[in-house]
Structures are given as structure tokens and as C-alpha cells.
Amino acid sequence: MTADHSDVLDPRAIRWALGMTQVEFWTGIGVTQSSGSRYESGCAMPRPTGELLRLVYIDGIDVSRLAKMDFEIAQFIKQDHPDLYHTLQSGLRSKSAKAS
Numbered sequence: 001m002t003a004d005h006s007d008v009l010d011p012r013a014i015r016w017a018l019g020m021t022q023v024e025f026w027t028g029i030g031v032t033q034s035s036g037s038r039y040e041s042g043c044a045m046p047r048p049t050g051e052l053l054r055l056v057y058i059d060g061i062d063v064s065r066l067a068k069m070d071f072e073i074a075q076f077i078k079q080d081h082p083d084l085y086h087t088l089q090s091g092l093r094s095k096s097a098k099a100s
Contacts, residue, residue, distance in 0.1 A: 009050055012040040014057050029056050 015025040026036030029052045039045040045053075055061045078085045 009045075009053060009058075011036065011045070011053060014053070015040070018057065025057075029053055 011025075015022065018025065020028075022033045022036050022040070026033050029049070031039075031049060039049070052063070055063060077088070
């Protein structure tokens, strides 16, 4: 498995589509403009950076509002109560489909 997300995400295209400068875009996920510029030029992007980019700019998640406990609760439900997890997942999918 490679750390390069360039085959999955095109950060430059995402940034342009959002109408953001490099500074706005990259500092929004805690990356310096110079590192972001390298990723936009094709250098390998570390997996955590690619995941953050996806969460913030593709999925629209405000990561500043998340707490460790949120992830622990989700993991607990998923592992210990899979039926509940799938019911909640289905409910959210239905809600999203109705909103579209």
C-alpha cells in the first residue's frame, strides 16, 4: 500500500473547484502552503493528510467540532452493537437521499 493519494484525490482540482487560495485550502487542514504546493505538484501525500482533505473538503465535516469520545462511541456501537450500527447507517442514508 502506498502513501500517495494522488491517484485518488486531486488536491489542486478540489481547491480550484472551491475557489480557495493555497494558503486558505491547506491551512484549513493544518498543512503549510509549501507542503500543499508540493502535493499539488504530484509529490506523495501522506495518508493522514489525504484522509483529512477528504473529510474536510469532500465530506464537508467540521473536524474542529469532533471529540475523541465521538470516535470511541461510534467504534463501540459498530463493534458491540452491529445491528444498531447498521440501523443508524440505513437511517442516515435514507435521510440523505430524501434531502437530495
